[in-house]
Amino acid sequence: MIEELIDVLLLVALLLVALQVIGSRGLLAAIMTFGAFSLVCAGLFITLDAVDVAFTEAAVGAGVATLLMLAALRRCGGEPEESPRVHWGGLVTVLVLGGLLVWGIRDLPPVGLADNPAHEHVAPRYLEQSGTEIGIPNVVTSVLASYRGFDTLGEVVVIFTAGLGVWLLLSGRRPEEEE
């Protein structure tokens, strides 16, 4: 009962914060509220039993991403923003996509039931056998490191790629200096 209530409250809060981020005046405010958004997100992940995700979101979403944005803002801020106008094309796109999602998701089984198809096929093996097969109590870690270790390798490569990209972009020759 309490859990559900927290869940509902957090979700509503999340939406409100998100709207605040989007509507906020000033980039600095937007970035800071975005950090708060990530924290609420992390809280929500905890209520949804995703502790590892929550930690990551708090560290990476609220921490690293916000810091990066602030750093970027320092280097290219100060520009006055045009006041937001209604973007009709965007609005229509978003409404159509939202409508489609509502239609499709109504077809999904309710959140949280133990006999949802997602819980019945692949996951049970992880929960039942990873203890003996891998020997680590945290199943998320087991899956991450072993069963789907290749995804994790890919994840590392993604970070490396982005790092390489940032380095290439922010170092060396700049085309604008030639023009």
Place this chain on the structure above:
Amino acid sequence: MSSMDWLACLLWVPALGVLGIVAARRHANLRESVTLVTALALFLSVIQLAASGESPRWVLAEPLPGLELVLSPEPLGLMFGLIASGLWIVTSIYAFGYMRAKHESHQTRFYACFALSIGAAMGIAMSANLLTLFVFYEVLTLSTYPLVAHHGDDKARAGARTYLRILLGTSIGLLLPAIIWTYHLAAGGDFQPGGILAGRVDATTAGLLLALYVLGVGKAAVMPVHRWLPAAMVAPTPVSALLHAVAVVKAGVFVILKVVVYVFGMEFLAGVPFERALLWLAGFTVLAASLVALRQDNLKRLLAYSTIGQLSYVVMAALTLGATAGLAAALHIAAHAVAKITLFFTAGAIYVASGKTEVSQLDGIGRRMPVTMTAFAVAALSMVGLPPTVGFISKWMILQGALEADQLFVVTVLVISTGLNAAYFMPIVHRAFFREEQSVPKNHGEAPPPMVAALVVTALLTLLGALAADALIAMQSPVMLAGRVE
């Protein structure tokens, strides 16, 4: 050498010719000798191939599984090959005179592209299926483009662009789909006496297909896809001869005749609904082109419109359906070739000698250039269809074919258009010989000897063609009678 080797020569000789011409680019005389030798060798090859009486199959490539590029001679193709290669010799000689007299630039490119387009014409003539035909058809279009744009100025480029736009547009937009459709319907596109579509398609589809072919073969210049021909008049006169007599438009009507005979089959086509409409379209083109020609003052434009009309004679004859009309169509291709090349040669000769391009300037020119204008008169007679020229025989046969097929429409068109042809050709002859020269321009005589020689030869052919008509008819009869299962 076997007939297979001679067939191979039809592509190899022009190809080697192109290389030789490019290699000899620094020595004008050598380059022109190479051209002439190539032309003679090619003509010899076609004659040898025709004389062998065999029809070997030469598979060039198999781009898609089961889809081959094949060359294989048959009577219609041999006739076209003979015309194109034979007239190439004369045109080359004429071109030597013309290009030198006008001090044209890029002569190497000119001769190389010329040889290339003749090679493409050989490919069209000998193609054994629709795909091969299409490939060489496009090669011909592309290899003639630099010739049309020869002068390189804005006007030439604009004309050449129209030329290319219409020919490529119609061939890719209409002819290619027709070909693919045919392959789909008939499970193949090989030319066969009696046609390959009979019994495989319903009449409406066949009619639609025929319309695609007739309009898709832009080189046949049936209205409304005729505009490229007047636009291409910007080219030097030897090129006009190539377009009008040697290769390009001849390829157009040849393709239509070939499609009618070998893809549809005359028997089958008789029951196709749109066939009549296309016949009317061709008839309309004949009359409309003649009326337009009547109003032209520029001699080359007048000749261009005359060509449009004459081509539609061939299309009309082919669509009249029947052995006689079919033979007439084949014969008229040859007849028009020799006569029209003579007319263009004379137009070029007049231009080179006097600088005149308009009909209204030609008063009394017959006295300065008697040989040229006599040749013009002979060719004009053939155009109108009067004896003793070859044009008379072919036209007479079209008339006969139309009567046999009870096509009163064709008969009417023939009669009216003959009158119109006379009405625009005869005044020119009259002007040249019987009017007084008005202004006194530069004093001139005949054009350079190679040009005069060439136009005399073709004028003689126009006369002698009447004698050779029997041989041609004998050669083509089996084609037109094939597939008639009584």
Place this chain on the structure above:
Amino acid sequence: MIDLGLYNYWIVIALMMSGLYALIARGNLIRKLIGLNIFQASVFLLYISVGFVRDGAAPILAPDVESYSNPLPHVLILTAIVVGVATTALGLALAVRIHGAYGSIDDDVLDRQRD
């Protein structure tokens, strides 16, 4: 007992819509990236909601727990979060460079400076 039903999903959809709208409608490049992040976060929430089992525990094996939430979506989203922040970092680096080159990071301003 409140039956939440598909409640989580409705919020997810609302979040997606607002994130995507911000991304489309706002001209400032950093704001676009923020919108993109909100859009992605809503997808993370979608996955985690799919994996949630009520009365289950976090998927850390313990002796007397019978029911766990589904660990697989957690794994996927851990990867996705990292991918998301990597993209953001690259996007921000680009924004910095664009600012250096154009003196502006407003999309409309950039559009007007065709070169």
Place this chain on the structure above:
Amino acid sequence: MILSHAQVLVVALPLLAVPICALLPGRRLPGVFATLVAWAVLALALLLMQEVSAAGVLRYQLGGWAPPWGIEYRLDRLAALVQLLLALIAAVVLPYAARSLSDEVGERSGGAFAALLLLLTGLLGIVATGDAFNVFVFLEISSLASYTLIALGRRRRALVASFRYLILGTVGATFFLIGLGLLYALTGTLNMDDLAARMPPLAGSPAATTALFFIVVGLGLKAAMFPLHQWLPDAYAEAPPAVSAFMAATSTKVALYALARFLFGVFGLQQLTEVPMLQEGLQWLAVAGMLGGSILALRAADIGRILALSSVAQVGYILLGFALLSTAGVAAGLVHLFNHALMKGALFLALGAMIHRCGGGELARLEGVGHRMPWTMAAFMVGALSLIGVPLTAGFVGKWYLVSAVIDQSAWWLVAAILVSSILSVFYLWRIVEVAYRRPAVMPPRAEAPLILLLPTMLLALANLLVGLNSSPLVSWAEAASLSLLGTGS
């Protein structure tokens, strides 16, 4: 030992080479090293091709965990074909890049070639994997690498192009993720074969249809499916030429490959036919792309943009083949997919060589380039003819089968659309040819591209002719791939 792991090695090899490449000093060395890697990948891809033709499907369990619990690599005829294509293009483009890209980026050469290898790794990974989420991971690797590479372009516009691609590309990937999430909620699995087995009972359900929509749009964004193509013209026109050539030949192709894999290998024909308007919708999109791309190309003033917009049109052809939902149609789409890579590769490489000599790709700048660089322009012409679909070139083969497949379904308006688009392609390419052979007032001396740029260009042009002269191996391979793809789906 190596042979039994070749399936993984083909992806792992370029990946392992990345850090080495990034650390190599100097301008030239990284490019040479990356070239060697690409050739090794090509050797592996050829080897795998041979094995697939014998075995049909190759499977490899990463980490030894059986699917659907672990991630599986799965190489069937379709994947092997695209893999070979990737390896082939990489092997040809990298020596070219070793000269042209390293000249553009200077001292950052090591990083640039590392990014190029990462792009290759990502694309190869998408093709090799049999796991749906793994596709997302590799999609992002390839995307991040391409954003970086595009941003290396000469002009500052490249940065904007890269940023816009980053936004749209990430939206596309996230859409894909949404679709995947819905599929997971419905089935509980991520393995593609396992998904396919669990899809039939869900055919036509709203959730499955929504998942299908998001996956198609997500991958469609990556494949520059009209009207989701807006990122592409700028990206291709601004990226360094070698990168444009590589991306034009491979990136959209791999996205289309993934699309085919999901449409037919996961959802399956049954599901596709049950969604109302799906086939019509895809066909309309395809036609809109074929015509829209060509019409936009008619007005572009930069050869890179013209070629990029023509890619939008060509993606339409391939999509049209898929949208016919028939074996013949999919086979035609695959043949055209392969051939389009060959022609666009040749065209962009030729363009790169021209830019190398003339300093830019604007039409006005390239006046008379046909006289200056006759061989480069000859290669360009071959590519252009192939693009138009002239017989004896590769482009003809795909169009022939596409038209045949369309005629099979008596969809005449589609035949008309293909033809109109082909004619438009004649016109927009003609603009280039005409400018190239126009004589400028002052003719600069003949300056053919350096051999290292010319040779790869000629090689790809030659490939167009070779496939045009004998396409039987390609066609029969594509037909077998299409048969097995649609066979397992239904």
